[in-house]
Every structure is written in structure tokens, then in C-alpha cells.
Amino acid sequence: MFFHIIGVEADIFKANKELAERNRMLFKKHNVKTIDVMGAIGSGKTALIETMSHLLKKRGIRVGAITGDVAGDDDAKRLESIGVPVENINTGKECHLDAHLIHHAIEHFDLDAIDVLFIENVGNLVCPADFQLGTDIRCVVVSVTEGDDMVRKHPVIFGTSDVAVVNKIDLADAMGVDLKRIEEDFRKIKPNGILIETSVKTGEGIEKLMDAMGL
């Protein structure tokens, strides 16, 4: 028996990275600004996209969306009802969107007819972070109803996202959540990072969030 070592150097995420790069080029070619919105179920991803879409439309900016969900099309319907063209992706068992799914979803889109594309990722705070989609901005959303230790528990996703959002601040007092605490945790791992506190209910912080995303 002869055992020997062979060099392999094979990247398991290669296919996804290459497709993400292709998506990125395509978005660039059609001049579409793209935002990957990640975060746990119920943190307010759809609500934020709705509110921002409203405001953008008022300014004459054309918005489109891709909604990812394990099953169903509730988010897609919500966005469609406010006049946003939507492509829905059901991921089934998968816990995240990937570049391949986005690649196919945008085949159905007239990219020349939109200026901004929101991609709502599957409700999961962890897995989507491993899969680049090819967007300009990666945004992570948490809400105060999840407690004030989210940043401490998930430093990597906050560290590697471009914009972090703490949503539902209108509920902070009721939930007994100290926003300063969250901010401090965030500053410890990313002093120069962007952290925006928002409330879809009161509208607080929404304009700031849009500024931070360059919208």
C-alpha cells in the first residue's frame, strides 16, 4: 500500500464567488445599485424595504426587489402591492440565497427599468453571510425585540457587513433594551462602522439609513 499526498487547492465556494462577480458586473453594466438585506425572521427587513421603496419612488427613483424565503410569497406580495416589481425565490431547505439563485432571478428582470434593487435574504442571521450575491452593499438588520446582545453574539456578521441596522427602536423602552449597550458592543468590534437605529413605525432613522447606503 502506498499512500501519498496530492496537492489539490480546490476552492469549494468558487462557483458562488464567480457567479457573484458576474452578477456584480451585470448590475454595474445596467447601472443598478444593489443591496443585500440580511437578518433574522421578523427583524423588519420587508418593512424597511417597503418604507425605503416608498420614499425612493417619491423621488422618482425606480425600485425593484428580489425576495428570498424558504417558502411562500408573502413578502413579494407586500412589495408588489406598493408597485415594486418583485421576483420571488423559494429556497426550500436552504438557509440562504446564493449567487446562482440571484443570477436566475435577474433573468426575469428588466434591469434597465430600475435604479435600485433590494434583495431580501432568507430570514437567518448567520448563513447568508457566507454567500456573496454580488451586491454593492450588504446590510444586516436586527431589531430590539431580539434583545441587546445581538452584536456580541454575532460579531462576524456585524463586522463584515457594510451597514448594520437596529430596527424597532420605538419598542426599545417597552422591551427594556438599552440602545447604548448595542452601540457600545458594535463600537468595540468596529469603531468606524456604520450602525443606524431605525423605526419603520415612526420613520426615525430611515433617511439616515438611506444616506448611509448612498440612496
Add this chain to the structure above:
Amino acid sequence: MHEFSTAQGIVETAIHYAKKNKAKKVKKVFLEIGELTFLNVEQLKFSYDILSKDTILDNSELVVEVKSATYKCMKCGASGKLGKIENEDHFSIPVFHCPKCGGEIEILSGRQCFIKNMEIEV
């Protein structure tokens, strides 16, 4: 939670290289993953064992090395391993600014997942 699909990619790739190198048997597959991935090593190994049954990888071992992430500072140009602090639960967590000057950093590595080499029997 995507350990299973990642393990599928690992198994497919390893089988491809085993065949390409005319292996009779595979003893070990050496995998490197970056510390910024969300892959759980135990779950990865568990999935690998299930998926390698009845293939040329049967009974082989997936050896996983978790590598520190690296950065380059966009302000002072320093580079190296990402800094770490201990959180309140005494876990070591990465920090995303330059440990030298506090400036903004670019992450150079830490999200990789690749098969480095394999030990095969020919």
C-alpha cells in the same frame, strides 16, 4: 446550517481529484476554512461522513484547519491577523479595525473554504 451542502461540494470535489489521480482509496482530505465563515467543523465532518459512504471516500477522514483571518489597514498600511478581544462571555471575538492605528481595514482572507491536499492510496 449550510454544512451539508458545503460537505456535498467537498465530497464532489474530493471524488473528482481522487479519480483524476487514479486513487484506489482516499485516506484523508485536508480542508482549510477561514475563521470568518459560519461553518461548524463538527457538523461539516458529520455531513462528510454521511455523504462519503459508498464512494471512494468511504472511511476517509476530513481534517479541518481553521485559519485566522487577515487584514490590511487602509490608513497606515499595516497588515496581519485580525485583532481579537474577549467578550463578556469570555469568548474570543474578532475586531474589524486596525489593531495598530484604529483605522478602517480591508479583510484579505478569512472566508475561504478549500481542499488543500489529499492523502490517497494509488
